[in-house]
Amino acid sequence: MGTANNQTTYIVIGLATLATAAALWYISSSSKKKDSSSAASAKSKSLPSKDTDGVGSPASAGSTITPTKSNVNASKASGSSGASTATASTAASSKVEDDDKILHRRIEEIDRAGKALFKEKKFMEAAETFTEALDLIEQKRPSNKSSSNGTKSSSSSLTRQIITLTNNRSAMYEKASFPDLALSDCDAVLALDPSHSKARTRRLRILESQKRHSEALVEVCALQLKFMNDNRDKLRLGLPPTGHPPVSQSKIEELVTLIQPEEIKRAQEAMASKTVESRALPSTYTIIQLLKSFSGYNKWMGQAAKGGTLAKFTSQLEDLLDHVPRKSTVAYADNAATKASLLLHRGVRYAFEKDFVKAVKDFDDAYAMVEDTSGSDEADHEEMKKAIVGAMEKDDYARLLEWAGMCRHLRYELKGALECYERCSELEPENTELLVKRAGVKMDGSQHSEAEALFSKALALNPTASDALLHRANLRMLQQRVPDSQTDLETCIRLYPNNLLARLRLATVYMAKEDMDGAKRMLDQAAEYDPESSEVHCYRGELHFARGEFADAKGEFDKAMECDAYNPTPYVNAALAVANTPPTGGSMVPDFATAIKLLEKAIDVDPMFHAAYVQLGQMKLSMATDLTKAKEVVELYDKGLEYCRTPEELKDICSMRILTVAQIDAAHALHMETLNMQ
Numbered sequence: 097m098g099t100a101n102n103q104t105t106y107i108v109i110g111l112a113t114l115a116t117a118a119a120l121w122y123i124s125s126s127s128k129k130k131d132s133s134s135a136a137s138a139k140s141k142s143l144p145s146k147d148t149d150g151v152g153s154p155a156s157a158g159s160t161i162t163p164t165k166s167n168v169n170a171s172k173a174s175g176s177s178g179a180s181t182a183t184a185s186t187a188a189s190s191k192v193e194d195d196d197k198i199l200h201r202r203i204e205e206i207d208r209a210g211k212a213l214f215k216e217k218k219f220m221e222a223a224e225t226f227t228e229a230l231d232l233i234e235q236k237r238p239s240n241k242s243s244s245n246g247t248k249s250s251s252s253s254l255t256r257q258i259i260t261l262t263n264n265r266s267a268m269y270e271k272a273s274f275p276d277l278a279l280s281d282c283d284a285v286l287a288l289d290p291s292h293s294k295a296r297t298r299r300l301r302i303l304e305s306q307k308r309h310s311e312a313l314v315e316v317c318a319l320q321l322k323f324m325n326d327n328r329d330k331l332r333l334g335l336p337p338t339g340h341p342p343v344s345q346s347k348i349e350e351l352v353t354l355i356q357p358e359e360i361k362r363a364q365e366a367m368a369s370k371t372v373e374s375r376a377l378p379s380t381y382t383i384i385q386l387l388k389s390f391s392g393y394n395k396w397m398g399q400a401a402k403g404g405t406l407a408k409f410t411s412q413l414e415d416l417l418d419h420v421p422r423k424s425t426v427a428y429a430d431n432a433a434t435k436a437s438l439l440l441h442r443g444v445r446y447a448f449e450k451d452f453v454k455a456v457k458d459f460d461d462a463y464a465m466v467e468d469t470s471g472s473d474e475a476d477h478e479e480m481k482k483a484i485v486g487a488m489e490k491d492d493y494a495r496l497l498e499w500a501g502m503c504r505h506l507r508y509e510l511k512g513a514l515e516c517y518e519r520c521s522e523l524e525p526e527n528t529e530l531l532v533k534r535a536g537v538k539m540d541g542s543q544h545s546e547a548e549a550l551f552s553k554a555l556a557l558n559p560t561a562s563d564a565l566l567h568r569a570n571l572r573m574l575q576q577r578v579p580d581s582q583t584d585l586e587t588c589i590r591l592y593p594n595n596l597l598a599r600l601r602l603a604t605v606y607m608a609k610e611d612m613d614g615a616k617r618m619l620d621q622a623a624e625y626d627p628e629s630s631e632v633h634c635y636r637g638e639l640h641f642a643r644g645e646f647a648d649a650k651g652e653f654d655k656a657m658e659c660d661a662y663n664p665t666p667y668v669n670a671a672l673a674v675a676n677t678p679p680t681g682g683s684m685v686p687d688f689a690t691a692i693k694l695l696e697k698a699i700d701v702d703p704m705f706h707a708a709y710v711q712l713g714q715m716k717l718s719m720a721t722d723l724t725k726a727k728e729v730v731e732l733y734d735k736g737l738e739y740c741r742t743p744e745e746l747k748d749i750c751s752m753r754i755l756t757v758a759q760i761d762a763a764h765a766l767h768m769e770t771l772n773m774q
Contacts, residue, residue, distance in 0.1 A: 196253070199236050203229045203257055210264060214271075223268035223277075226261045233258060259288050263295050275302045290766050291322050293342065300343075309354040313754070316343045316351060317762035325768070332684060352751050359750040363737045373460060375507040376739060379702035381662040383452050383506060389597060391563045392529050400448035409442035422471065425483055433487035436462040440496045456503045463500040463516075466493070494523045501533065508741045510541050528554040528561045535564075539571055540742065547571055562592050569601060573608070581605055594625050600635050607642055615639050630660035637669055641676075649673045664705040667698035671711060688715050706745040709736030713752050717759070722770050726760050 210225035233254055266281030279302055285295035300315035319342040327337035367375075377383065387393050413435065420431045443458030464470070466488070468481045485493055501516030517534045524530060535550035551568040554561050565588040572581035585602040588595055599622040606615035616639060623632050637652030650673040656666035671694035675686050695712035698705050713729045713736075720726040733753035740746045763771055 219268045219272035226265035313351040313758040429483035436465040630656045630663045646677045664698040664702035704739040
């Protein structure tokens with residue numbers, strides 16, 4: 097849910113149902129007496145000469161193609177030829193069968209010897225024994241390949257022998273601490289039999305020991321996919337699978353956790369390569385909600401409404417001189433200060449009209465002008481900066497610093513945001529709203545104790561500061577201090593009964609305490625103040641969702657969309673309501689198609705809405721009809737990573753991406769064409 101992330105349900109391939117690790121491969125067999133083995137060996141050596149005697153001789157074979165002059169002789173020759181051909185065919189077939197029996201007997205003997213060495217813990221000697229058997233098969237296979245239909249079953253049997261012997265040898269190499277040799281044999285086994293669980297389990301174990309965590313996760317997913325594919329019919333009918341899953345959920349979480357740091361680092365480096373100015377802004381809806389949470393919102397909105405039109409400010413900017421000589425310090429500074437002030441006021445007007453892209457551009461340009469960015473390499477740079485600031489109205493300079501801080505905060509450039517806010521606080525030390533905004537930056541930087549101190553300072557200056565109470569309540573919810581959060585919100589409501597955000601967040605506190613009646617009462621009161629609020633309907637929907645009333649929840653989310661089509665939260669919540677609604681009309685699965693459309697709409701409305709990427713990726717992966725569609729989910733997560741703001745968001749999407757890539761690679765390894773088990 098938009099405000100209840102604990103509702104997230106992972107539905108990709110049943111990862112959360114997997115419970116126990118697969119048993120290690122165990123070699124066991126009984127060895128026969130040495131003299132019996134010798135007798136069998138002696139017998140096998142005597143058989144080939146008998147088989148040779150049974151094959152047609154060169155003379156009889158030649159009679160089938162030697163021309164004859166006498167019809168009588170020819171007739172006799174023809175008769176002899178037919179008989180000899182049939183005899184040769186039968187004899188050849190008999191020879192192949194006997195050769196196969198001899199070969200298999202010999203392989204069994206060597207295999208028993210290898211297992212006996214294993215029991216004696218002579219692992220490398222056992223490996224050499226299995227190699228002897230494999231070499232013997234390799235010597236015999238060329239002649240078998242040149243034969244026809246009679247050898248197909250023989251070839252299949254030999255392949256099974258190769259798989260068994262190679263797997264046994266792999267086990268010996270692992271026991272003898274030769275992991276690379278063991279891995280090579282595992283690869284050879286899986287090339288012949290991709291679903292061979294013992295070889296794949298051993299490969300997983302070795303890769304883990306070598307800290308090759310990404311490859312190990314692929315093996316985990318391959319084992320799971322095989323398990324689920326083996327139980328495909330039962331899963332379709334909603335029945336429990338046969339047996340226990342091969343790998344525990346904790347193993348998946350462990351591997352993902354080990355892989356995460358490198359993936360997060362890669363995503364962070366990609367984000368850092370972008371300039372602050374090129375970073376995308378949150379959605380218009382998100383920005384408005386943030387601005388409304390501060391006590392000065394109505395004041396600056398009123399001033400912007402009366403302060404002048406966009407056309408007025410634009411005309412005044414165009415009338416300014418473009419090229420004032422820098423050597424004329426006073427004239428240059430006055431011109432720059434005037435331009436910065438006009439850009440500030442036009443930016444505020446753009447914000448009033450909800451055109452935040454243009455507003456931020458004006459604020460950035462004004463701030464660059466005050467900072468003398470274009471003259472940063474000049475000898476008089478510091479002097480010019482002071483002159484420009486001195487030429488500005490004090491309030492204009494303070495508001496420019498405040499808006500510049502907000503612009504940087506919106507793009508998650510926390511260091512720059514804090515610098516602007518702190519400089520503004522130096523000018524206005526008793527401005528509690530600035531303290532609250534500084535605390536917000538600290539919260540986003542996970543510096544909770546410093547944020548707490550700033551809130552306390554703001555409330556010491558003004559105990560009735562609604563924004564300090566409201567934002568501190570958020571901090572206390574993050575700190576799991578639910579009673580303290582409730583106290584702050586109740587104080588805020590007592591001071592400002594019409595504070596809608598405080599009532600909505602108090603409803604969330606009640607839901608966290610499982611006091612659904614208290615949550616409903618608070619939402620009913622909020623609706624009295626603003627019955628057309630998208631947020632009120634959204635929170636009501638979440639209350640129904642928490643009660644398992646999915647149809648009623650979907651109805652409230654639909655109303656929330658109608659009230660404000662640019663609020664992304666109800667689209668995601670409605671998708672979850674649809675996904676959790678039991679299927680009807682004989683269908684075995686929920687209406688994921690509708691849920692997917694809602695999630696896609698949420699991303700259209702707000703490309704930074706992290707929850708939409710997480711849920712959409714899971715649903716699309718579960719519905720992917722082929723691996724090409726599954727790869728599109730990876731691309732979706734890559735897009736989501738570009739918009740991540742917090743470490744928690746990065747961690748969530750990186751985790752889903754890691755699992756998705758591993759599942760796709762596992763499906764390729766198993767020669768599967770889809771991850772869809774429906």
